[in-house]
Amino acid sequence: MIWDLTALFKDQKELESYLSNLQKDVKNFSETYKDKIANLDEKDFIKAMNEYQRLISSISKIMTYAFLIFAKDTKQGAFYSKYEEECNKIQEYILFFELEFNTLENKIQDKFIASCNDFSYYLSNLKQHKKHQLSLEQEQVLLRTSNTGAQAFARLFDETMSAMKFKFKEELLSEEEVLSKLHSQDREERRLAAISLSDELTKHQHLLGYIYNMIKTDLSTSCELRNFENPEDPRHLDNQISKQSVDSLIKACENNFELSYKFYNKKREILGYEKLYDYDRYAPLSQNKTKYKYSVAKDIVLKSFGNFSPEFQKIAQEAFDNGWIDVYPSDAKRGGAFSHSGSSDAHPYVLLNYTDESRDLFTLAHELGHAIHQKLSYSVGFLNSDTPLTTAETASVFCEMLVFDYIIKDIDKKEKQALLARKIEDIFATFFRQINFTTFERRVHLHKGEISLDTLNNMWYEESTKMFKDSIVLNDYYKIWWSYIPHFIHSPFYCYAYSYAQLLVLALFGLYKSNKCENFVEIYTKFLSSGGSKSPKELVNMFGFDIDDEDFWLIGLKQISNMVDEFLEL
Structure with missing residues (x-):
């Protein structure tokens, strides 16, 4: 029950051959089209777009293979790094294409967009990035240095987290294994899992805090260079959604935190606890510990x-x-x-x-x-x-x-x-908790200069308590749990x-x-x-x-409210 990567490449020899051919193809593409796009007719531009798509897809195929090898075994960093560097070199040859398209006059761009039915939306969306792109030379510098910027710190984060071993009783567990203990029926086991997670994260706080600061700095620099006013603006542009729409989503969420309070107070009653602690959030209500082979x-x-x-x-x-x-x-x-x-x-x-x-x-x-x-x-x-x-x-x-x-x-x-409770908890984790993540990120990235561990911890704790209020007691160690969330490192403002x-x-x-x-x-x-x-x-x-x-958001919120009401009545 492991990946069969032969659908991508049978072996490294085939990968190297594919890479060699791609290196020739991108050079030919550059020689054919660089500084010539404005002079193409519609038919030739469509031909160029199809070839560009093939080349981008080919780069992705190589990077997919290298990434999957690394994901399966994070000790294979050298393998991943080799092909990341090769693909970045390849990409330099075709980097001009989108940049050059965005230097064209609007009427020429619109002519090409109208003629390219298969690519019209892609090109229209590309046009929206026009005011944020840099010169070809600047983009090449950023591409060449990307391996030592945010990407490097993201890799360091992955390798650090993968190498961690969490002491639980007499065992050493992986991150996934210790997190799964937070869903145990045994309250003491859940408590020990929370302490184990926190103790190991504490040992790496300085490094994890530094990594996050470097991600923050990298995004800030990128926004400054590309004329984005706000650190979350690039994400909204990529998501094709306005900041106002995100603000309304956050407002709708925060106005309905009461659903969370109602649910957890009822859960505390069912469990018969005087207080519900952070490690009790995912406590199963059923004594039947359902396992799914x-x-x-x-x-x-x-x-x-x-x-x-x-x-x-x-x-x-x-x-x-x-x-x-x-x-x-x-x-x-x-x-x-x-x-x-x-x-x-x-x-x-x-x-x-x-x-x-x-x-x-x-x-x-x-x-x-x-x-x-x-x-x-x-x-x-x-x-x-x-x-x-x-x-x-x-x-x-x-x-x-x-x-x-x-x-x-x-x-x-x-x-x-019990099952309805689990589903509601999943929805809360996907909806309310991710909004907490987003408001935390907003505070982090708007903070000027390097941010201390104490400040990170306090911001995280303050944002987290909004979702629970008095329905759940968050222990002091919970303050450091921001440090294992991969989205903060890999994809700021994803959540x-x-x-x-x-x-x-x-x-x-x-x-x-x-x-x-x-x-x-x-x-x-x-x-x-x-x-x-x-x-x-x-x-x-x-x-x-x-x-x-x-009002669109209220449709989904009504569904959540109905599920909580059903749970309260059972």
């Missing part, structure tokens, strides 16, 4: 996907049968889970750290949702397949809902209460996309279950297959929703 989880996912769409089931079956998934934790393997879009020459690749816990079942559904989205979006071409974060989480969270809806039907009242997707999915899932949209599955499949070839506003409008309407 991977084979059982596969069966549940396939059946729940099949009930929704035969195409979803077919793609998931391909993933299980053809080496798309690396399943279990192993020494030096990267923590967490992801689905990498891979290459349209191959298929997506899913990384799990499966430990048979019930949450692993939903993680499997989540990542396969990504894989289905990625596979379907191959149809619009590589340049259009990359979705903005605002819609990238849509299929993943929707697939979690499919599994939840499937397994909750045939259980008794007590088990239903609100989870909240956005959660409310969007709840609105879509509610529409699906209401049976008010007869051809929902067909529209939803088209929505996913569109990848990034349309704006989020256009995509969501397929279902009759308007993401610019502040």
Whole structure:
């Protein structure tokens, strides 16, 4: 149950041959088109776009292979670094293309956009970046130094976290394993897991704090160079969403924290605790410690996907049968889970750290949702397949809902209460908690100069308490738990996309279950297959929703409120 990377390259010899041919191709592309784009007619520009797409896709194929090797074994840093450097050199030859397009007069740009049906949205979106791009020489310098900037510190973070061993009783656990203990039925085990996590993180606080400061500084420098007023603005531009829309999302979230207070106070009553502590958040309500062996989880996912769409089931079956998934934790393997879009020459690749816990079942559904989205979006071409974060989480969270809806039907009242509690906790983690992450990041990145560990810890603690108020007591050690969140390092201001997707999915899932949209599955499949070839506003409008309407967020929030009410009444 490990990846079969031969769909990308059979071995390193084939990789080297592919790299050598690509090096020749990018030189030819540069010689053919550099400083000549303005003189192309529409037909030749379309030809250039198709070749550019092929080259970008080829670079991605190499980097995918190197990244997956590194994710499987973070001791393979030298291998990853070698091909990262080679690909950066290759990219220098074609870096001119998008930059040169954005030096054209608007009327020439518009002529090319109108003639390129397959690339019109991609080019229109590229045009929006015009005022933030630098000269070719400046962009080349940034590309050459990228390996020693934020990317280098992100790699250092990954290697540091992967190397950590958390002392739990007489065992040494990985990050994934100790985090899974926070879901234990045994309260003392949960408490010890929280202490173990905190103790090991404390040993590395100076390094983790320095890494975060370097990420902060790198983003600040980039924004200054590219004329962005705010450190989160580049993310909003990439996500094709306004800061005002994000602000309204945050406001809607913070205005509904009361749902969290109600839920956790009820949970405390059910558990019979005087107080609920941070390590009690994920305490299971059922005494039946449900475990899902991977084979059982596969069966549940396939059946729940099949009930929704035969195409979803077919793609998931391909993933299980053809080496798309690396399943279990192993020494030096990267923590967490992801689905990498891979290459349209191959298929997506899913990384799990499966430990048979019930949450692993939903993680499997989540990542396969990504894989289905990625596979379907191959149809619009590589340049259009990359979705903005605002819609990238849509299929993943929707697939979690499919599994939840499937397994909750045939259980008794007590088990239903326990399962509903877990689902609400997942939604809170995806919605409320990610907004806490975002408001924390805002404070961090708006802070002038290097930020001390004490300040980071206090900011984190203050933002975290907003979600819980008096319903959960956060211990003092909780202040350092910002330091293991990978999104802060790899993708600043990523996290609100989870909240956005959660409310969007709840609105879509509610529409699906209401049976008010007869051809929902067909529209939803088209929505996913569109990848990034349309704006989020256009995509969501397929279902009759308007993401610019502040009331849109209330549809998803109403679904959360209904689930909490149902839980309180059980």
